[in-house]
Amino acid sequence: MSLNRKPPTMADIARVAGVSSMTVSRAFKADSLISLETRTAILTAAEELGYVFDSTASNLRSQKTGFVAVTIPSINNANFADTIAGLSEALAARNMQTLLGYTNYDLDNEERLIEQLLRRKPEAMVVTGGQHTLRARKLLENARIPVIETWDVPANPIGYYVGFSNATAVRGMVDHFVAVGYQRIAFLGGDAGGDIRGSERRRGFIQAMTAHGLDSSRLIPAGPPPISMREGAVAMASLLEDHPDTDAVICVSDLSAFGALTECQRRNIAVPQEIAIGGFGNYEIGSIAVPALTTVDVRAREIGKTAAALILDLLDGAENVGQRAIEPTLLVRESSR
Amino acid sequence: MSLNRKPPTMADIARVAGVSSMTVSRAFKADSLISLETRTAILTAAEELGYVFDSTASNLRSQKTGFVAVTIPSINNANFADTIAGLSEALAARNMQTLLGYTNYDLDNEERLIEQLLRRKPEAMVVTGGQHTLRARKLLENARIPVIETWDVPANPIGYYVGFSNATAVRGMVDHFVAVGYQRIAFLGGDAGGDIRGSERRRGFIQAMTAHGLDSSRLIPAGPPPISMREGAVAMASLLEDHPDTDAVICVSDLSAFGALTECQRRNIAVPQEIAIGGFGNYEIGSIAVPALTTVDVRAREIGKTAAALILDLLDGAENVGQRAIEPTLLVRESSR
């Protein structure tokens, strides 16, 4: 393994093992017709020479990379991280590699990212959300690979989608709050442009409140994404000052809901006796907090797993592949009863 | 953009633009000598044809991929996610792509992963921790690329490292607890084999307690990683039963520390009046919890940023590049005073 010699290639192994480089190539493929002894000799020679298979050459020649490209808003969010974990795990089982890109909640960033990722020749592309720049959409349409939009049910899907309606999910939560007896309900977050899923949730809140004949104007801004715990606490403080008669608050995510809860703790406001709290996303914090937070389980991990299964089916040449909807579940916990 | 024609190549653009394919190649490189009008004509033709640059060919011919491969135990951990965010962001600014692999806290998985990632011909490799299988180490040593171990200070580094001593960091926290007056201190977690950073923290606890002449036997197991909030709550329950006279507990991470805190809340045990709690890692939850948690800020994001800067320096041919230590900071908050 001298530092000044170039790394060995299949041709080098072929020479040592006394075979052609094509046979060496076959020895590295699991399901190829090759005699056991030839393969053993080749693998031994390869190990001795310190050979490392060169994917870049294989990728070019075979026109297959084993990449699946994915864009998510941010890695610093347990929901998206769960989706990636579910996706990566399922793909890794088939020796495919996830290529990740972060949009930072910005559609122009997403467009640039998609363009860059497509240059790597992924065999499928997964994007978060059903909203994209016109050019991003065109790039995806022309890419001749399966495209999967997630975390949403796009009005006009590019290809496939694996997701749910954020607005509908929140409507279900509002129905629960109203059924339990709350009326003066506020919504925290969903005000910022970049946070499409957040604004969809807020829209669902307004729709549901209107349907119940209730006042939907208690909308507390939480600022631009990422909206995390601290933003929830700050927004809760302003809610308590601006609308002191509020009896429940639905937050754009469990993180902001937990932040809101801590603000109540600091002010000795009993949850849910004086004010009920709902979150969104089923983050671990919601199940552990005291009181535990009512939330919507969006099955983040399952979104990833389902997207991966869909991709593998499509790459295997499956024909009758339908859209795959994810059904969120309302989890009623201590914070709203 | 008919579906049955193969995608255009540089040769196709060259034909349309009336130049050679070499000139087309130059038009796509930022710093190449080419007249403005030629470049404009080429880029226009490319856009019309719906051309997408093919990295796989470029990678093979130029023997550069723009990849940096990284292994982390899990993506579902805000600390590691922060490191990846810092790393990816800095690399993306130089058009490099992060290739992520998850070891799931297992050194054999890590070995397999490293082997697979090296086939992609990354230009540098970042691994979490300074402990690896013999074969993994050999693979990295032979890879002829910069290797950076993170989240640790390896006794015998493979190449470079960007990290800190987990044991030393915990010793600092024990010193603080003792200085404030706590004596019957327990350690929660760090018992599982796969969780090397956790067991290092536990080791630091035992060392420090011994140095202070205190009993270091209050070691509460939390099970195999990932150790999250729930495990902290469960372990806290068993601590309270087995060692009811404990006056402080240091947890392997802020997540388990928060879980421990919730167990105290459920039992109406005042923190820190009846029992103090320390965490590790400076997760957001620690700063938001009521009471806020004393913790160690390990600068997870900075680890990633520093590793990226180191890699870029090395790829730029920097010569006098030293190791880069990260200095963790003790953050004393309400849970221990």
Place this chain on the structure above:
DNA sequence: ATGAAAGCGCTAACAG
């Protein structure tokens, strides 16, 4: 500033 020729290291396609 542009072009011609060659080849990166592997594998598809075909032959035997």
Place this chain on the structure above:
DNA sequence: CTGTTAGCGCTTTCAT
């Protein structure tokens, strides 16, 4: 089961 030939789409190198 194994070998030969050619070529994937770029970019290095050398010329002009």
